[in-house]
Structure formats: structure tokens, C-alpha cells
Amino acid sequence: MAETPDRVQDPWGARTPYAPGTPWPARTDLHLAPGVTEDQVERWVPAASVLHSNGDAMDIAVRQGRIVGVRGRAGDRVNRGRLGPKDLYGWQANASPDRLTRPMIREDGRLRECDWDTAMGRIVDRSRQLLDESGPGAFGFYTTGQLLLEEYYTLAVLARAGIGTHHLDGNTRLCTATAAEALKETFGCDGQPGSYEDIDHADTIALFGHNMAETQTVLWARVLDRLAGPNPPRLLCVDPRVTPVARRAEVHLAPRPGTNVALLNALLHEVIRSGRIDRDYIERNTVGFEELAAAVESCTPRWAAAICDVPAAAIERAGELLGGAERLLSTVLQGVYQSHQATAAAVQVNNLHLIRGMLGRPGCGLLQMNGQPSAENTRECGADGDLPGFRNWQNDTHVEELARLWNVPPERIPHYAPPTHAMQIFRYAEQGSIRMLWISGTNPAVSLPELARIRSVLAQERLFVVVQDLFLTETAQLADVVLPAAAWGEKTGVLTNADRTVHLIEKAVEPPGEARPDLDIFLDYAARMDFRDQDDGPLIRWHDPKSAFEAWQKCSAGRPCDYTGITYERLREGGIQWPCTPDRPEGTPRLYTDGIAYAHPDTCESYGKDMVTGASVEPVEYRSLNPDGKAVLKAAEYLPPHEDTSPEHPLLLITGRTVYHFHTRTKTGRVPELNAAAPDVWAELSPEEAARQGLGDGDLIEVRTPRGAVRARLRTTAMRDGTVFLPFHYGYWDTPAGHRPADDGAGRAANEATITDWDPVSKQPLFKTCAARVTLIARRESAPRSQSTTPAGSRT
Numbered sequence: 001m002a003e004t005p006d007r008v009q010d011p012w013g014a015r016t017p018y019a020p021g022t023p024w025p026a027r028t029d030l031h032l033a034p035g036v037t038e039d040q041v042e043r044w045v046p047a048a049s050v051l052h053s054n055g056d057a058m059d060i061a062v063r064q065g066r067i068v069g070v071r072g073r074a075g076d077r078v079n080r081g082r083l084g085p086k087d088l089y090g091w092q093a094n095a096s097p098d099r100l101t102r103p104m105i106r107e108d109g110r111l112r113e114c115d116w117d118t119a120m121g122r123i124v125d126r127s128r129q130l131l132d133e134s135g136p137g138a139f140g141f142y143t144t145g146q147l148l149l150e151e152y153y154t155l156a157v158l159a160r161a162g163i164g165t166h167h168l169d170g171n172t173r174l175c176t177a178t179a180a181e182a183l184k185e186t187f188g189c190d191g192q193p194g195s196y197e198d199i200d201h202a203d204t205i206a207l208f209g210h211n212m213a214e215t216q217t218v219l220w221a222r223v224l225d226r227l228a229g230p231n232p233p234r235l236l237c238v239d240p241r242v243t244p245v246a247r248r249a250e251v252h253l254a255p256r257p258g259t260n261v262a263l264l265n266a267l268l269h270e271v272i273r274s275g276r277i278d279r280d281y282i283e284r285n286t287v288g289f290e291e292l293a294a295a296v297e298s299c300t301p302r303w304a305a306a307i308c309d310v311p312a313a314a315i316e317r318a319g320e321l322l323g324g325a326e327r328l329l330s331t332v333l334q335g336v337y338q339s340h341q342a343t344a345a346a347v348q349v350n351n352l353h354l355i356r357g358m359l360g361r362p363g364c365g366l367l368q369m370n371g372q373p374s375a376e377n378t379r380e381c382g383a384d385g386d387l388p389g390f391r392n393w394q395n396d397t398h399v400e401e402l403a404r405l406w407n408v409p410p411e412r413i414p415h416y417a418p419p420t421h422a423m424q425i426f427r428y429a430e431q432g433s434i435r436m437l438w439i440s441g442t443n444p445a446v447s448l449p450e451l452a453r454i455r456s457v458l459a460q461e462r463l464f465v466v467v468q469d470l471f472l473t474e475t476a477q478l479a480d481v482v483l484p485a486a487a488w489g490e491k492t493g494v495l496t497n498a499d500r501t502v503h504l505i506e507k508a509v510e511p512p513g514e515a516r517p518d519l520d521i522f523l524d525y526a527a528r529m530d531f532r533d534q535d536d537g538p539l540i541r542w543h544d545p546k547s548a549f550e551a552w553q554k555c556s557a558g559r560p561c562d563y564t565g566i567t568y569e570r571l572r573e574g575g576i577q578w579p580c581t582p583d584r585p586e587g588t589p590r591l592y593t594d595g596i597a598y599a600h601p602d603t604c605e606s607y608g609k610d611m612v613t614g615a616s617v618e619p620v621e622y623r624s625l626n627p628d629g630k631a632v633l634k635a636a637e638y639l640p641p642h643e644d645t646s647p648e649h650p651l652l653l654i655t656g657r658t659v660y661h662f663h664t665r666t667k668t669g670r671v672p673e674l675n676a677a678a679p680d681v682w683a684e685l686s687p688e689e690a691a692r693q694g695l696g697d698g699d700l701i702e703v704r705t706p707r708g709a710v711r712a713r714l715r716t717t718a719m720r721d722g723t724v725f726l727p728f729h730y731g732y733w734d735t736p737a738g739h740r741p742a743d744d745g746a747g748r749a750a751n752e753a754t755i756t757d758w759d760p761v762s763k764q765p766l767f768k769t770c771a772a773r774v775t776l777i778a779r780r781e782s783a784p785r786s787q788s789t790t791p792a793g794s795r796t
């Protein structure tokens with residue numbers, strides 16, 4: 001097989017056009033270390049990508065105990081052999097010389113290396129002391145969407161039934177909390193309705209705040225292949241920037257950031273006004289249509305045009321597209337999820353599908369997307385603010401089920417209030433009620449909003465911080481104990497992508513030095529803490545990935561995310577979509593093929609929340625609103641963003657991603673091809689806005705908000721006027737300052753400037769709306785380099 005050509009220049013690779021209703025052709029991508037040939041590879045070990053949520057299946061090439069490359073798995077349903085740039089090159093970060101290889105503890109203000117007994121001993125001593133002095137509420141656990149299912153489930157059991165704390169959440173709060181919440185609000189339960197195969201059948205694809213071309217490159221390649229084939233789908237893109245997705249769209253709406261609800265209400269208005277709704281479907285499967293219709297009655301395109309600052313005629317065209325679709329696929333991501341009415345907006349996309357009856361059939365798909373590779377597992381396993389197995393904390397029967405499973409009294413499992421969300425966990429740490437914060441697989445000193453505040457919370461003397469990571473990140477540098485973790489390729493377990501496809505990743509090579517799998521670290525802590533069940537047996541009885549997976553299968557049995565038909569052996573053949581039971585071993589491509597399955601009051605994960613305040617709906621209220629467990633059509637009124645522009649801060653700041661980097665670059669910043677493609681932070685303005693501000697390409701500018709500032713080189717590019725964009729990837733680990741901005745007060749992390757504020761319903765922070773101003777620091781010194789974020793973007 002030939003080596004894949006340079007995919008930094010061409011992130012999506014060669015086209016394999018196909019017709020609607022036919023299978024997506026395979027194309028196997030391969031990249032091996034320079035000088036290594038395929039016949040020198042000793043073993044190919046099955047895995048899937050951990051640098052996005054697409055779940056690209058691959059084999060890891062191993063030679064002489066080292067990873068030497070990757071090859072896409074042509075037989076896998078998700079990618080049919082394709083890999084994206086991060087998949088192809090990202091594995092090199094594993095062998096980076098600055099991997100953590102030994103634990104570290106802080107002594108006399110400095111971190112120094114130690115052995116595992118010393119590090120774990122210190123954590124256990126502090127845990128015992130805190131349990132005695134303050135009780136379980138003094139513990140906070142902040143985990144990720146990047147570990148493996150077995151690890152999350154173990155963490156959930158040890159935190160909820162071992163320590164007994166309510167304060168456990170994932171960085172999934174920053175990522176897919178709104179996806180989960182929007183599904184709970186509409187369908188009573190989390191669980192992705194659609195399937196990637198819907199791309200093969202759709203006649204219309206709508207992307208809401210989702211730059212799929214850069215953030216799910218392989219999924220976008222599937223769309224590009226449909227666009228290149230006969231009867232291509234029509235595309236709608238809603239994004240303030242002219243992304244590669246926007247360039248291929250038939251209709252591109254570039255709304256003022258933070259106005260998605262107004263726009264979606266106008267689109268619903270148009271669909272209802274033109275009568276293109278499925279009355280039968282609505283009658284059979286939903287409650288709340290009359291209220292929804294009344295709520296959007298006055299939301300005309302002209303009304304929305306004034307709020308969103310897009311032409312009314314363009315909204316009408318978008319309404320035509322959506323109303324005329326016979327097989328509509330929609331995807332929703334951070335342009336919707338990271339704003340002040342995140343859930344309210346995401347739910348309107350669900351409503352659109354329900355009133356048009358576009359669900360549960362090939363091509364009629366809804367993808368409330370995920371971002372991180374295993375965010376789905378964080379949610380299922382209850383390592384975020386949910387109970388394991390999508391159980392409802394307000395339903396005593398659900399809590400009793402868990403208590404029986406874990407053999408503990410139900411009171412041991414905190415369920416007196418909604419589980420604490422990450423933003424609140426940091427608030428408690430700031431106020432002093434949380435005294436120990438255990439951070440695994442996330443880098444909040446770069447990824448949370450308002451970094452000056454986050455640094456000061458983490459640096460407090462009274463807060464004991466444990467950080468479990470691959471590298472000495474900006475966050476790890478502020479820790480009291482640092483635990484070196486094994487990475488992808490160095491441990492075994494499963495992960496589930498955005499369309500419910502479960503993949504197995506197997507250990508290919510040994511971790512460096514004394515680094516250990518996260519599962520082993522959590523099991524070691526549980527053993528040292530000697531957590532017991534109610535018969536004085538060990539609370540956690542599993543000891544390796546496979547036994548942990550089997551424990552999880554029991555927890556998932558009978559719930560929507562049922563894994564009882566899945567085994568490691570079966571996963572070695574390829575990905576399987578849950579629910580998968582012994583009676584349904586092939587798994588489930590689409591949910592809701594035969595009505596709404598999990599919204600019944602006895603089954604549902606959530607009774608829903610108020611769209612404005614976020615207050616939980618009471619069980620009796622839900623029972624009377626939705627006794628038969630149908631989908632709930634929830635209307636929402638548009639509310640303006642909390643922080644609007646002013647003469648002092650005339651622009652709106654939005655932040656996001658480039659195709660070449662993953663988050664805080666702990667991996668991609670250590671990969672030569674990817675780092676060279678985007679080595680430093682930049683800021684984007686439209687050419688017109690730049691001219692208005694007296695700025696030009698390549699100028700060094702400062703983007704300032706009431707919280708802080710970022711210095712960056714300006715790139716002018718096609719996007720909304722009045723809006724400035726910063727990629728959020730650039731922290732400080734590779735700068736002389738280490739974990740903080742240099743002393744001139746302006747940093748290079750976008751989150752120096754973002755706001756501590758969140759959607760009231762999902763509690764997801766607002767990374768995509770705050771007010772800012774830009775000023776010139778220095779004119780460019782020489783001719784600007786290539787100014788495009790995606791070099792091949794214009795060649796799609």
C-alpha cells in the first residue's frame with residue numbers, strides 16, 4: 001500500500017465519489033515513520049483515534065517495541081480506512097522526550113520526582129485527614145472526555161460510593177454538556193439519535209455551529225464524497241465565519257454570535273408557516289406542538305434578521321431548504337453549545353426534526369455532536385454530572401438499582417441535588433469548601449474561561465491539587481502531586497464515538513518509565529483507601545480492563561446504553577453501535593425507529609429543566625406533562641447575550657479550533673508536521689473590520705476584554721464584520737514563562753479573555769460570546785506569510 005500523501009496540505013485526501021443509498025467506498029490511509037516500510041512492521045494493534053470524537057478506526061504499527069505508524073481500518077463502519085491529519089501524525093507525541101515518567105510531589109514549593117508509594121501515600125493521607133475533618137464534600141474530581149470507559153466507570157464508583165462526594169464532573173461540561181442536555185430535554189434521555197450512515201442517504205445536510213471540515217475531517221470527507229457524486233445533498237451552514245464548510249454550502253448564514261435561538265425560531269416559523277410539517281408524526285410522537293407553534297408565530301425572518309444581522313431573504317432560503325428536505329441530517333456543535341442559550345438553541349434543532357418527522361429513518365438523522373473521543377463514555381459511566389447508565393438522580397428506583405449493583409445503602413450515593421457541575425466545583429475550590437481537587441486528563445489552566453482566576457484557584461495553599469497527565473502541563477505545574485499516566489497505545493480499553501460506535505483500543509507498547517494506566521491508578525487509590533461495600537467486602541472487585549468492562553456491562557443492562565451484547569473479542573473485528581444486547585448482537589444504527597423509547601417517566605434520565613432558569617422539573621410535573629413518554633417539543637424565547645458590545649468593547653470575541661491542533665496542544669504541539677503547520681497564536685478579523693480598526697495583515701495586535709488580553713498576529717479572512725476570532729490552543733508550556741503569561745500582562749491563551757459564565761440549563765461555559773476591543777501593538781515587519789488557517793481550505 002502506498003504512503004498517504006502530505007495531509008497537512010490536504011487534510012481530507014482524494015475523493016471517492018458515491019451515490020445516495022450506496023455504501024461509502026473504502027480508502028485506506030497509511031503513515032509510517034521515515035525509513036520504515038510495511039513489511040518491517042512486526043504487529044498491527046487495533047485502536048481508534050483519540051484526537052476528536054469521530055472514532056476513526058486504525059491499526060497501530062509496532063516495531064521493536066515502538067509505535068512506528070498507523071493505518072486506517074478499511075472494514076470499519078466509521079471511516080472505511082480514512083484517517084485525518086491528527087490521526088496520521090499524532091502518535092509521535094507518545095515518544096516525546098518530555099513525557100512524565102515518575103510521580104512528583106511538591107516540597108518547599110517545588111515539584112520533585114518520587115516513587116509511587118510516596119506520591120500515593122501523600123494522596124491517601126490527605127484524603128483520610130479530609131474525610132475525618134470535613135467529610136466527602138471536601139473532595140472534587142475533575143476528569144475528561146479522553147480516558148477509556150473502564151477508567152471512567154471505576155472513577156465514578158470510587159468517587160460516588162467510595163468517597164461519597166457529589167462533586168465529580170468532566171471537562172465534558174465544556175464540551176458536550178449541551179448535547180447531553182438537549183437530548184434529555186427532548187427525548188428524556190441522552191443517546192445520539194442518528195448515525196454517520198445518514199450522510200449516505202441525506203438529501204439535505206445542515207451544520208449548526210459545526211466546522212466539521214476542520215474538527216471531524218473524516219466525516220467531512222464523507223460529505224465531500226457525496227458532493228462529488230451523483231445527486232449530491234444540499235448544504236446549509238450556520239457559522240459567523242466563512243469556514244471550509246461555509247464555502248461548500250448552498251446557503252450560508254453568518255449570524256451575530258450568540259443569536260442562534262432567534263435564527264432557529266425563525267426557521268421553525270418558516271417551516272410551520274409553509275405547512276411543511278408531519279402532523280401524524282407530531283401527533284403520535286410528541287407533546288407541546290401548540291405551545292411551540294405559538295412561541296414562534298411572531299418570529300418572522302424579518303424579526304430574526306434584525307437580531308442576527310443576516311438578510312431576511314437568506315433566512316427564507318434556509319427555511320426553504322429545511323422545509324423541502326425529504327431526508328434531512330443535522331449536526332450541532334460548539335457554535336451552538338458554547339453560548340448563553342446553548343440548550344435552548346440545540347433543542348430547536350431537535351424540534352425541527354420532530355415537526356418534520358425526520359427521525360429514525362435512513363438519511364433523517366440528528367447528530368448532537370460530541371467533541372472528545374470518549375465524551376460519550378464520561379456521560380454513560382456517570383463520571384460527569386450524571387448517574388451511571390443514564391440513571392435519573394431524582395428517581396429513587398434508579399438510585400436503588402445502583403445501590404444494589406454496588407452493594408451499598410442508597411444513602412451512600414449522593415442524590416439530594418443535581419450533581420455538581422465543573423464550573424461550580426471550581427467555585428467551591430475558590431471559596432474553600434473543596435479542599436482536594438483531583439484532575440485527570442484535562443488542562444484547565446488553559447481550557448477554562450478567565451485563566452487568571454483559574455491559576456489563582458489552583459495555586460491556593462489550602463487546596464490540595466492532584467494532576468494525572470502525560471506531560472508537565474500548565475495545570476500540572478500548579479499541582480501538589482503529579483501522577484504520570486500511560487497514553488493511548490500504552491493501555492487497553494474501549495471508547496465510544498459521537499454516533500454510539502464502540503471501539504476497542506489495545507495496548508501496543510509499554511508506557512515510558514513508571515507511567516501507569518489511569519485505570520491502575522484509580523484501582524490503586526481505591527485499594528489503599530480500602531473502600532468497602534455494606535458486607536465489608538471490597539467496593540471495587542475488578543482488577544483489569546476486561547473485568548472493569550464486565551462490571552460496566554452489568555451496570556448498563558436494561559438501560560439505553562446497553563453493552564451486554566458487546567465483547568472485546570467482537571470489537572477486534574470492528575466498531576459496534578450501542579444499544580447492543582445478546583438478542584440484538586449487530587447493535588443499533590439509529591434510535592427512535594419505532595417511536596420515542598426512553599422518555600417514559602419511569603425510564604427517563606431527566607425530567608427536564610426550565611429553559612430560562614435551569615431549575616429542575618419536578619417528577620409529578622413531568623408525569624402530568626408527558627405521561628406516555630413522548631418527545632417533548634420545548635419552545636424558547638430569544639434572550640440577548642449577557643455581555644454585549646459597548647463603545648469601549650465594540651467587537652464580539654469568538655474562539656475555536658484549527659484543523660492542525662488538538663486543544664491545549666499537549667500532543668499536537670509535540671508533533672513536527674502539525675506544530676510546523678500552526679506554530680503560534682493568531683487573530684482573525686474580516687478585511688473590512690481590520691481596515692476600520694486601522695489594522696493590516698500580519699500586524700501584532702492585542703485583543704482585550706474586561707478579563708484579560710491576548711497578543712497575536714492578525715490574519716484577515718472572510719468572516720462577519722464586528723467579530724474577532726482566536727484559536728484557543730496556545731498556552732504556555734512551550735514558552736519561557738511556563739504556565740502563565742509573560743509579565744507584560746497579555747497572554748497567548750484565548751481564555752485569558754473569556755468570561756466566567758454558562759448556559760443556565762447545561763452549565764456549559766460561554767467560549768463563543770464576549771465583548772472585546774482590538775488595538776495595534778506593532779506593525780508587521782515583513783510580508784505576511786500564508787494567511788489561511790486551512791491551506792487547502794479553498795481547494796475543497
Ligand SMILES: Nc1nc2c(c(=O)[nH]1)N[C@H]1C(S)=C(S)[C@@H](COP(=O)(O)OP(=O)(O)OC[C@H]3O[C@@H](n4cnc5c(=O)[nH]c(N)nc54)[C@H](O)[C@@H]3O)O[C@H]1N2
Nearest residue numbers: 052209211215257258333334335371372656657659662663
Ligand atoms: N482539529 C481539531 N479537531 C477537533 C478538536 C480540536 O481541538 N482540533 N477538538 C474536538 C472537540 S473536543 C470538539 S468539542 C469539537 C469542536 O468542533 P467545532 O464545534 O466544529 O469547533 P469550534 O471551532 O469550537 O466551533 C465551531 C464553529 O462555531 C462557530 N461559532 C462561533 N460562534 C457562533 C455562534 O454564535 N453561532 C454559530 N452558529 N456558530 C458560531 C465558529 O466560528 C466555529 O467555526 O472538535 C473536535 N475535533
Ligand SMILES: Nc1nc2c(c(=O)[nH]1)N[C@H]1C(S)=C(S)[C@@H](COP(=O)(O)OP(=O)(O)OC[C@H]3O[C@@H](n4cnc5c(=O)[nH]c(N)nc54)[C@H](O)[C@@H]3O)O[C@H]1N2
Nearest residue numbers: 174175441442443447468469485655656663664666728767
Ligand atoms: N476558549 C475556548 N476554550 C475552550 C474551548 C473553546 O472552543 N474555546 N473548547 C472547550 C472544549 S470543547 C474542550 S473539550 C476543552 C478541552 O480542554 P482540555 O481537556 O483541558 O484540553 P486537552 O489539551 O485535550 O487536555 C487533555 C489533557 O489530558 C492529557 N491526556 C491525554 N491522554 C491522557 C490519558 O490517557 N491519561 C491522562 N491521565 N491524561 C491524558 C493531555 O496531555 C492533556 O494535558 O477545552 C474547552 N475550552
Ligand SMILES: [Mo]
Nearest residue numbers: 174175371372
Ligand atoms: Mo470538546
